[in-house]
Amino acid sequence: MKSDPQIKLWHCDNARSLRPLWAMEEMGIPYELEVLPFPPRFFQKEFLEVNPLGTVPYFTDGDARMTESSGICHYLVERYGKSEFGIAADHAEYADYLNWMYHSDATLTFPQTLYIRYMFLEPDERKNPGVAEDYAKWFIARTKLLTQHLEGREFLCDGRFTIADIAVGYALYLGKVNGFAERYSGNITRYLSSLEARPAFKRSLALTANRNVKSLL
Numbered sequence: 277m278k279s280d281p282q283i284k285l286w287h288c289d290n291a292r293s294l295r296p297l298w299a300m301e302e303m304g305i306p307y308e309l310e311v312l313p314f315p316p317r318f319f320q321k322e323f324l325e326v327n328p329l330g331t332v333p334y335f336t337d338g339d340a341r342m343t344e345s346s347g348i349c350h351y352l353v354e355r356y357g358k359s360e361f362g363i364a365a366d367h368a369e370y371a372d373y374l375n376w377m378y379h380s381d382a383t384l385t386f387p388q389t390l391y392i393r394y395m396f397l398e399p400d401e402r403k404n405p406g407v408a409e410d411y412a413k414w415f416i417a418r419t420k421l422l423t424q425h426l427e428g429r430e431f432l433c434d435g436r437f438t439i440a441d442i443a444v445g446y447a448l449y450l451g452k453v454n455g456f457a458e459r460y461s462g463n464i465t466r467y468l469s470s471l472e473a474r475p476a477f478k479r480s481l482a483l484t485a486n487r488n489v490k491s492l493l
């Protein structure tokens with residue numbers, strides 16, 4: 277986005293860094309974006325000097341340094357006073373909100389990273405479609421809570437769009453990129469379509485389109 281950003285975000289196409297990127301687009305917070313080929317620890321080794329983990333997102337804001345995609349979204353809400361995208365601690369749905377924020381990565385994204393690893397990233401002799409499919413099944417089984425929760429709801433919390441929708445929506449989008457969309461429930465398909473239609477989400481995807489960088493998938 278525009279002038280003099282304090283924030284810098286390191287990002288790869290379709291990676292979890294899409295969460296904070298999408299959040300900043302929704303919130304209108306200026307940032308500098310560095311797009312890396314995936315995985316950066318192979319294709320942009322100097323990135324390891326910035327983030328020894330070699331993972332994206334990597335996020336800086338002045339002296340602040342962060343590596344967790346859902347945590348960065350939470351930071352943006354609190355640090356930049358964007359309460360319309362969060363849920364306050366005294367709100368009746370605060371526990372739900374935090375649960376979805378953590379569920380988004382620990383439960384809904386983690387099994388997909390193992391799928392990607394054993395399906396695509398390992399050298400041929402270590403690829404293991406059987407193990408990959410086990411993690412695909414694990415991921416789909418873990419969407420049950422979400423399917424139930426979305427019955428009669430457009431958003432996860434308080435009847436409005438929050439960063440919980442960004443955090444969980446990214447995991448569902450990644451599942452679609454991985455080819456799991458046909459296994460989604462009707463509620464999840466409807467919910468993901470409405471998130472994908474958001475202009476800020478589309479802008480975030482467009483930032484890496486046609487850049488000819490190696491993508492997560």
Ligand SMILES: N[C@@H](CCC(=O)N[C@@H](CS)C(=O)NCC(=O)O)C(=O)O
Pocket residue numbers: 290291292293315316317330331332333343344345346381
């Ligand atoms: N829990 C972290 C995970 C970050 C992460 O593992 N990112 C992946 C991309 S989605 C990555 O950079 N992988 C590159 C690698 O493992 O070398 C988060 O939520 O941001």
